[in-house]
Amino acid sequence: MPRHGRRIRAGGANTERSPENAAMKATILHGGSDLRYETVPDPAPGPRDAVVRVHACSICGSDLHAFHGKHPRLTFPRILGHEFAGEIVALGSGLRGFHVGQRVCCDIDFACGECGPCRAGRGNICEKLRTMGFDRDGAYAEYALVPDFNLHPLPDNVSYDQASVVQVLGISYHAVAHRVLPKPGEKIAVIGAGPIGLGAALIAQLAGAEVTITDVLDYRLDKARELGIAGSINARDADMRARALELTGGAGFDKVVECVGGLQERTVTDAVSMVKRGGQITVVGTFPENRATIPIAYIKDREIDLNFSRGNFQAFKPCLELVGSGRIDPERYISHRFPLNRAEDALKLLEARNVEAHKIVLHPQEAG
Ligand SMILES: [Zn+2]
Ligand SMILES: [Zn+2]
Known part of the structure; x- marks a missing residue:
């Protein structure tokens, strides 16, 4: 048995893969403009982490800064991607309140909880803030690791594409x-x-x-x-x-x-x-x-x-309500969709400004 009871659907059947041999596809930035589509080990959850199968990850202007090596907190090698939604496929031993198969939208910030700003209730300006896709691995990948405090259940009527735009x-x-x-x-x-x-x-x-x-x-x-x-x-x-x-x-x-x-x-x-x-x-x-x-x-x-104003702060819940109620429909400004292995094409399209690009979404479960 795999340590985390992880089941991966393969060839239409539920097939268990042990953490030892499980490998996923990810698009990894090794340095400014050096983006590679590679096979890497699946993320292994800590006690309070979920493994999320990424169904949609939208591309941000700051991914372009990162692609050019110009994001202040970016470290290499790094799986980019910080606007995403998917389905929980594995849970850490101490994670409560979520279940395998649950559809979720994911926050990306890790505040320390102890510094002055955190104690003042302003975790988005934490002195030791870490962020998925910049100084932790993100979601230009088949799977991403997300701690419980960053998981937000998706209303049934919100699609993965719509949910991928909730972070922004x-x-x-x-x-x-x-x-x-x-x-x-x-x-x-x-x-x-x-x-x-x-x-x-x-x-x-x-x-x-x-x-x-x-x-x-x-x-x-x-x-x-x-x-x-x-x-x-x-x-x-x-x-x-x-x-x-x-x-x-x-x-x-x-x-x-x-x-x-x-x-x-x-x-x-x-x-x-x-x-x-x-x-x-x-x-x-x-x-x-x-x-x-x-x-x-x-x-x-x-x-x-x-x-x-810095980042997304205490905004997932109200934004999921705005999208779920139909008052804002991000689907109306998603202009392009790409498979994961074409992430570089997608970034270049966003940058070129010669096509009518609004929001571009990657689909990590689709091969190009
Ligand atoms: Zn962003
Ligand atoms: Zn802090």
């Missing part, structure tokens, strides 16, 4: 619900119509805000409109201050949410130019380098509040 939707949720704090009727601009910006715009709109979303790519703004986001601006050649004043009776937006990040500095500058006197800016985008600059005197003289 949770970034939008944490940003909007805990940091932006929208009020009904507030005029809010969301900069960036990628998955995080779309999620933030939808969640702010559900809270009653009047939302305008901006991007430099028309197809993304088309998608935002299709999803029901009321206002949009193509920022490519626009004078963003002039447009902001035009849309807000000359005052500027009450709040601006920056959801782009990346290597460029423009979006933070745009946010400052678009917000009203006494308004608030929340920066959600991820910056692999400290390149953004801010006009400190301008911000000070107008008492503009500037805050930041």
Whole structure:
């Protein structure tokens, strides 16, 4: 008998594989841009871990940073992938409350529980934070190891593809619900119509805000409109201050949410130019380098509040409710699906920006 009672379906029958000879396929980053599809040992669960058969893992912009070796906490070799859902196939001896065969969606952060921020209830800014897909192995793999505190049961009507987008939707949720704090009727601009910006715009709109979303790519703004986001601006050649004043009776937006990040500095500058006197800016985008600059005197003289949002925090449950109830349907912005051995093609497609890519999902149980 295998130590963990693990059963793997093979050839249509339940066949037991011992941990000694069990091997899975995974896509592993060995260094900047050195991504390999390989066979590695199956993960073996510790007492409080579940082994999750990964059915869907969506690709994140930060996977691209990682692929280029530019994520600050990335170590090698590393199985990437941190937005995923699947089915429990094995349980550690001490894991209670879950069962083999259960469909789950998985959080990825490991907070220490002991540092100052953790004790203050802010585990997402833990001093010793570790994250699957960066400094722990992730889910560009047939199986992933997930501890009980990161497992979230899936409602029956939420598909694995939809559930794979819940982690990133949770970034939008944490940003909007805990940091932006929208009020009904507030005029809010969301900069960036990628998955995080779309999620933030939808969640702010559900809270009653009047939302305008901006991007430099028309197809993304088309998608935002299709999803029901009321206002949009193509920022490519626009004078963003002039447009902001035009849309807000000359005052500027009450709040601006920056959801782009990346290597460029423009979006933070745009946010400052678009917000009203006494308004608030929340920066959600991820910056692999400290390149953004801010006009400190301008911000000070107008008492503009500037805050930041990191990661998905206490957001899986509310986001699964948003998806399960149909108020947000991530299926509507999943544009591509790839088998696991084509992860590199998928990353390059996301980067190329010459195709209309929104969310791209890998299916680790399918061979290419
Ligand atoms: Zn991500
Ligand atoms: Zn901590």
